[in-house]
Structures are given as C-alpha cells and as structure tokens.
Amino acid sequence: MLANAALEFAEKTDTGLVRSQNEDAIALSPEYGFAILADGMGGYNAGEVASNIATTVFKESMEAGLSKRPNKNTDLLRSRSRLHQQLIVDAIQQANLAIVEAAHAQPRYRGMGTTLVAALFHQNKVTIAHVGDSRAYRFRKGELTQITRDHSLVQEQIDAGQISPEMARFSSHRNLVTRAVGVNPKLDVEVHDHEVEEGDIYLLCSDGLSDMISDQGIHDTIVGFGPSLKTICATLVRMANENGGRDNISVVLTRVGASDVKSANPKPAGLLGRFLSWNS
Secondary structure, rough: OOOOOOOOEEEEEEEOOOOOOOOOOEEEEEEOOOOEEEEEOOOOOOOOHHHHHHHHHHHHHHHHHHHOOOOOOOHHHHHHHHHHHHHHHHHHHHHHHHHHHHHOOOOOHOOOEEEEEEEEEEEOOOEEEEEEOOOOEEEOOOEEOOOOOOEEHHHHHOOOOOOHHHHHHOOOOOOOOOEEEOOOOOOOEEEEEEOOOOOOOOEEEHHHHHHHOOHHHHHHHHHHHHOOHHHHHHHHHHHHHHHOOOOOOOEEEEEEEHHHHOOOOOOOOHHHHHHHHHHO
C-alpha cells in the first residue's frame, strides 16, 4: 500500500454546451497515488463506453499491481521507476484489449475508442503515460509547462513546420488523433518519468479544455486560485464553456506536498542531521 497523505487531488467533468452526453471519464486513487482521464472518441460509436472501460480496467489493474509492489527496503528499489512504467503501460494495454473485445462482442460498439492520460506519483517522481491528445501539464514556481506531446495530425504538422502552435488551435484538423485506445489490438503507449518538487501542481485534461482555453489562460487561473484545487477545476470548466464549450470538458489536478518529495531522500537524525543542515 502506498501512503500519499501529502497528495491533494481534485477533479471535475462537464458535458459542455454542444454535446448531448459526456464521453469523458475520470478515475482517481488517492490511496495509491494515481489518476486517469479518458476522452471517448467523438467521431466513433459509443465513446462513453470506451472511456468508462478504459478508466475502470486501468484503475483495477493498477491497484492490483501496486498492492503487490516490493517494499522500499528491497533490492528492487533501484528499478522501481522501470517497474512503475511497466505497470502503467500494462494497465493501459489491458484497457485497450478490453475495449477491442467489447467492440467485437457488440456490433453497436464497433469503431469506438478513447484517448487517455494517466499519472502515477511515487517517491520523488511522477510517471506520465498518454495516448492521443489528452494532455498533462506541470505548474511549478509560477511556470506552466505541457509535459505530454499530442499524438495528433496537427502536432505532426507543427513538428514539420507547416503550421505554428497558435494556428493549430484554430485548425479544422485539431481533433484528428494518430493514436487511440481500443481501435487496434496493438497499441503504442508513450510513458515518461518526471522529477517532482514540493508545491508542484499537475493538470490532466481532455481536449475540451485545451481547445477552449490557451495555456496562458490555464496559467492565470492556477495563479489566481492556487490555494483551492477545486476552485481551479470549476473555474477552468466554466471558462471553457464561456469560450464555446464545443466538447466535453474534464480536468484532474494533483498538488504534491512536502512528504512525497522528501521521503525519497530523508535527512539523518540527531547530531549528523544538524551538522548537514548547518552546512547545506
């Protein structure tokens, strides 16, 4: 069991102003320190089914795997990052196969799929995995940084120098993804570790938020309502709707507290600890 007492989570999802139903899904596990957000494909059948399968299977798989994780004092400590990456990728692969099987079993579900982004916090790191254009951002010391790269046609055009990031927000192709969960039995999951610092805020969101609000708008909202993650979530959703609300809107926020960072490298106690503090 993972103790994450210093991790603070908040989330909000909304149908938006145009869609008739919410095809986004969110699952949190404060006990095990992870979150997942999935955005059912709007151009596919039963996107809400795909996103719910993805979050449910992922959560169950992660909690089962983390409950069997080696203790901190084992020789496997050095390889924990690799183990966490494999665990999160395996959970997404299980979700992918579950969606594929559901589509094969039910003709009305054929063609469904979902994007997703997930974050697992452990020691002084966060493992971020994503497929599609659902994003992860990090807010640190007043600076907002997108830490995932969209798997989308527009991102490929940006990388090729065909359009600018500013132009991409208004492109007619901005919702065309190049990877999705549940479309094919073979899935390429992008996963990376990032060092965390005390006070970091991590944002997971669907494109219903990032298409409606600029990065600067997200930054300003976090700065303006920093003490309350719930207020940030509610304000971001409200702003996305005020800007048109053309898609479902989902947000997950996680703030990293002191113990999650410091527990990875505890300071010695007693006289040695005081000596190191004097000389730090």
